[in-house]
Amino acid sequence: MKLRLYNSLTRQKEDFVPLKENHVGMYVCGVTVYDYCHVGHARAGAVFDTIYRYLKHLGYEVNYARNFTDIDDKIINRANEQGVPWQEVTEKFIQAFYEDMGKLNIEIPTVEPKATDHIPEMISMIASLIERGKAYNKGGDVFYSVHSFADYGRLSGKNTDDLLTGARVDINEDKRNPLDFALWKKSKPDEPAWGSPWGPGRPGWHIECSAMGTKYLGETFDIHGGGKDLIFPHHENEIAQSCGASGKPPVKYWIHNGFVNIDKEKMSKSLGNFFTIREIYKRHHPEVLRLFLISSHYRNPIDFSEKNIEDAAKVLTRFYEGIEAAEELVKGKKTPSLNDAVRSSAFMQKFEEAMSDDFNTAVAIALLNEELRKINTLTKQQNSGQDAELEISLAAMKKTGKVLGLFYRSPKEFQSEMFQLKNQELGLDTEKIEALIADRNAARKAKDWGKADQCRDDLTAMGVVLEDTAQGTEWKIK
RNA sequence: GGCACCGUCGCCAAGUGGUAAGGCAGAGGUCUGCAAAAUCUCUAUCGGCGGUUCGAGUCCGCCCGGUGCCUCCA
Structure with a gap:
């Protein structure tokens, strides 16, 4: 069966032709582990899990990587709020991630790299970008020079002029161009830090996916996925970084899932309208x-x-x-x-x-x-x-x-689990129900239909539905 | 302001240009003491107006309505 998929990069459905026959390299952006997952994460999880399963169903050998962002400003803030080491925050929410996604029947990817386990790879990529004139060090912060990449904006359909006139570009004196983004962030005292050629600091968000994708799937791989909200700037920046470092486009097919809305509005952390x-x-x-x-x-x-x-x-x-x-x-x-x-x-x-x-x-x-x-x-x-x-x-x-x-x-198992969920609200008295059913069956035997119906009406009022089968009377919660 | 996307039955939701899948709800039939479950039958011309075409929900234009991205975000 010929697989066709919509490529966000070209904005059209294309025939899927893997780089290496019968093999697929797929990278999906995971979560930043500073809080519990919400339904939006569940959707991305379910969508890419289904894609992963279907690719395997078609007979492909899939190398599937999904990362954990376990170092980030939000994690640091959360740790400070709670007065605990940042590692405690990330461990807790990685654990919670597995619990929540496990119940959704999300399969474990081939590899699940953590950002903090790949600092050397990121440093080496950043160094290479500096060497190639794609990035610059400004007092311990390293920025990617967007001007150095002609194709910047291709994935998201933006051009740099429009972005510059947009109202929301970050004003930062250290940047040569407001659109430049951080590859390496100089650390303040008391912040988690790793040594680097530019002094102690931590990696920017975008570089981790480029470094880990390259490490596990190669300089160019087949599929990269994530939510639509990651197209800009995250995936745009990933392309710029990887292309800048290797001279090759990192991904053949970009796949992006749509949002989960609440009352037609995007569910998100920043809007506060989310359900975990x-x-x-x-x-x-x-x-x-x-x-x-x-x-x-x-x-x-x-x-x-x-x-x-x-x-x-x-x-x-x-x-x-x-x-x-x-x-x-x-x-x-x-x-x-x-x-x-x-x-x-x-x-x-x-x-x-x-x-x-x-x-x-x-x-x-x-x-x-x-x-x-x-x-x-x-x-x-x-x-x-x-x-x-x-x-x-x-x-x-x-x-x-x-x-x-x-x-x-x-x-x-399913029925029993459903029963338990429904019964949490109703708190049914099982013995009473069984007794009413027994009464009803006695009445039915005596052909006392009036009494039999009365029993069922009582049960119906409790939210119980009866089903007379050859094996006897069964009941369930409506 | 720039760039995308969406508007299909009461609700949810598919739909490669050839005459509208599926689910929920609803109506009726079969089955049943009555029900339930199951099953069968029935219920839309696709936001509006033009255009292209032998033919358009499906392509083009305009309009109306909604959402997203342009800042961290699945």
Whole structure:
């Protein structure tokens, strides 16, 4: 299946041709670890995790690097506020990152470089930039000279004149040009510092990604990802740095995910209108969050709202119920060459077609819904002659789920976790519910429909929904 | 001010120029003692106005409305 993806650099969909056949080098900007992750981070996590999984699904050997920015002004400020060493702040939030992203079923990348483990690489890149006349030392601060890079602004579609007339350029006497940005920051007393040819200091934000990307993926690699907000200045500066140092463009395909909005407005730290992932987990299942995050195309903005999350919860619940019933029927069966049948199924073909069109997860999920309907119908028919078909559909569904990072729990586990979340609000008295159900079943046996309905009405009022099955009466929370 | 992007059913959301996927909600049928679940059927001409074309949601222009980037930010 030929993969096409939208390249932010050229602003169009392009055929994906890796630099090295069957191999992909991918770098995604991680987080600055000074606080808990919010839903925006969750989206970037889910989007690039899905891309990573799909590339592997296509058979590529993927070298995937995602960094931790563990030295930065914000980290230092946070440490000072709390009166703790900065390392304590970063360790805490790296730990929290793993917890939050782990629940979202985000796979661990091939490498996860930390900025502070790569100071020598950054120093050497900066030195090389100075040598090539692309950077200058001003009293211990080193700046990149934007004028030295003719292509500056290509990724973000800006030209330096416009940037200069913009109202918000940083006025800094030490800079030759207001657009120049820091590669190395001289440290003040009591600030964390590393030795360098320009005196003690710490690296600027942009240089770390250039240095680590180069180290792990080479001077030019296939894919670089991140949120749209990183295009300028972060990624623009990365290009300038890497190109300046190596003379080669660092990245072939740039991929940027859209924002998570609250009431149509970008969710961000600076606006203060953000939800942390862990806040969401208190009320919503992580897998529901993941489904919500990938139900829209990754480049479009998504609006985070209770209604939208609840819709996703309904969809996922339906999937798990269908899977549970089908698994029951397929249990113990073993269709010969199941993998081949799955691979060549029309459903899998269409799934790959959708995903290969710039990772269209929205269409992929629509296809999953259609396949679920097929599975439900086959399950209901309970026709042993069609078990193979059901088994193939179920296996295909699971396989696409693996690409999307869904359906990896057992249905029972999912249902029980959902139950617990819902029950937190209602605080249901299980014994009372069981007793009412017993009463109702006694009444049903005696064909006392009035009393039976009364029992159910009482339960409905408590938020309990009944389901009479061949195996008995089951109940769940609405 | 500069540069991008977006406006599709009540809500969410896909859509390579050929006559609108999917989900939620809603209506009706099957099933059920009644329900639930499942399943079937039904519900939009795509912000507005022009233009290009045999044909446009899909390309061009203008207008209206919304968002983002230009400062740290996924």
